[in-house]
Amino acid sequence: MYTIGQVSQMFNIPISTLRYYDKEGFFPNLKRSSGIRRFGEQDIEALKVIECLKESGLELKDVKQFIKWATKGSSTYKNRKELFEKRKIAVEQEIKKLQKTLNILEYKCWYYDKAIKDGTEDKIYKMLPNKLPTRIQKLYNSFH
Amino acid sequence: MYTIGQVSQMFNIPISTLRYYDKEGFFPNLKRSSGIRRFGEQDIEALKVIECLKESGLELKDVKQFIKWATKGSSTYKNRKELFEKRKIAVEQEIKKLQKTLNILEYKCWYYDKAIKDGTEDKIYKMLPNKLPTRIQKLYNSFH
DNA sequence: CATTGACATAAAGTTAGGTTTAGGTATTAA
DNA sequence: TTAATACCTAAACCTAACTTTATGTCAATG
Numbered sequence: 001m002y003t004i005g006q007v008s009q010m011f012n013i014p015i016s017t018l019r020y021y022d023k024e025g026f027f028p029n030l031k032r033s034s035g036i037r038r039f040g041e042q043d044i045e046a047l048k049v050i051e052c053l054k055e056s057g058l059e060l061k062d063v064k065q066f067i068k069w070a071t072k073g074s075s076t077y078k079n080r081k082e083l084f085e086k087r088k089i090a091v092e093q094e095i096k097k098l099q100k101t102l103n104i105l106e107y108k109c110w111y112y113d114k115a116i117k118d119g120t121e122d123k124i125y126k127m128l129p130n131k132l133p134t135r136i137q138k139l140y141n142s143f144h
Numbered sequence: 145m146y147t148i149g150q151v152s153q154m155f156n157i158p159i160s161t162l163r164y165y166d167k168e169g170f171f172p173n174l175k176r177s178s179g180i181r182r183f184g185e186q187d188i189e190a191l192k193v194i195e196c197l198k199e200s201g202l203e204l205k206d207v208k209q210f211i212k213w214a215t216k217g218s219s220t221y222k223n224r225k226e227l228f229e230k231r232k233i234a235v236e237q238e239i240k241k242l243q244k245t246l247n248i249l250e251y252k253c254w255y256y257d258k259a260i261k262d263g264t265e266d267k268i269y270k271m272l273p274n275k276l277p278t279r280i281q282k283l284y285n286s287f288h
Numbered sequence: 289c290a291t292t293g294a295c296a297t298a299a300a301g302t303t304a305g306g307t308t309t310a311g312g313t314a315t316t317a318a
Numbered sequence: 319t320t321a322a323t324a325c326c327t328a329a330a331c332c333t334a335a336c337t338t339t340a341t342g343t344c345a346a347t348g
Contacts, residue, residue: 005294016337019296024335035343036295056248060335074264081256088249091242098239104200105232112225120218149324160307163326168305179313180325204305 001031002039011047018047024060026050026067056084057091145175146183155191162191168204170194170211200228201235 053063069076197207213220
């Protein structure tokens with residue numbers, strides 16, 4: 001049995017966060033003695049599950065849902081898989097979007113790099129697109 | 145000259161958002177006639193800059209900073225480049241993190257796929273790591 | 289006996305980027 | 319003339335996941 005301070009140290013999670021999780025119902029079996037929280041094996045396990053699922057980018061409400069399903073046993077495998085499947089698709093899209101963002105940023109960096117070297121932006125605007133670095137051409141076209 | 149409603153339609157941005165940008169000072173040259181906003185060329189340009197910089201994942205306060213620098217001319221090329229450079233690094237890290245997340249999700253999907261096929265999770269726990277699909281082995285090791 | 293430290297609570301605050309609401313003005317069409 | 323539109327403002331609300339604050343209990347230590 002651990003106190004909240006001990007758990008906080010073990011997992012490197014602020015005490016306030018643990019209390020918050022408790023308030024949100026993530027430790028349904030948490031015991032208390034004279035008002036003080038006593039974290040047992042089950043609660044530690046619950047915390048590990050929270051940490052792990054947060055790692056996979058799930059929101060707390062999804063973590064809650066997952067825990068509900070998990071306690072219902074093998075009849076909810078499908079629900080759980082769908083949860084992860086959906087999240088997987090969302091993450092894939094996020095990555096794609098960030099990669100587009102990265103392209104734009106590459107262009108911006110190239111642009112200001114050149115402006116710094118030239119001392120002006122004017123030359124860039126006068127450049128013929130086919131004189132641009134290949135890597136930059138496509139980006140250039142989408143901005144002008 | 146356009147009204148807020150026209151700009152809203154042209155850019156497909158809610159009117160409330162345009163008012164919000166105005167309140168935040170993104171249209172320093174916005175004119176009004178009898179209280180009503182009149183968007184001119186400059187304001188439209190400002191809006192395009194906002195849209196573009198948001199595309200590159202900048203926060204509004206960075207967009208604001210950028211606009212300040214941009215109005216100061218060529219002496220701020222370096223600042224502007226640094227802004228994008230920093231953002232680029234941040235985005236690269238975000239992508240890396242999401243790719244880790246994706247790995248976890250791949251594992252989770254595989255796990256529940258197998259659990260559904262087997263009707264139980266028990267078999268997975270009894271599997272020898274080297275019998276797992278190669279793609280999964282590394283993930284398995286980091287979870288058990 | 290006073291203070292320190294660990295625990296407790298409820299409620300308010302934080303962050304960003306808006307959106308919604310409640311109330312008012314001004315123009316135009318039927 | 320009244321009804322619909324389009325515009326205006328200030329202020330409250332929203333989300334998510336916490337954090338901070340104000341206040342209080344309790345046990346051990348000096």
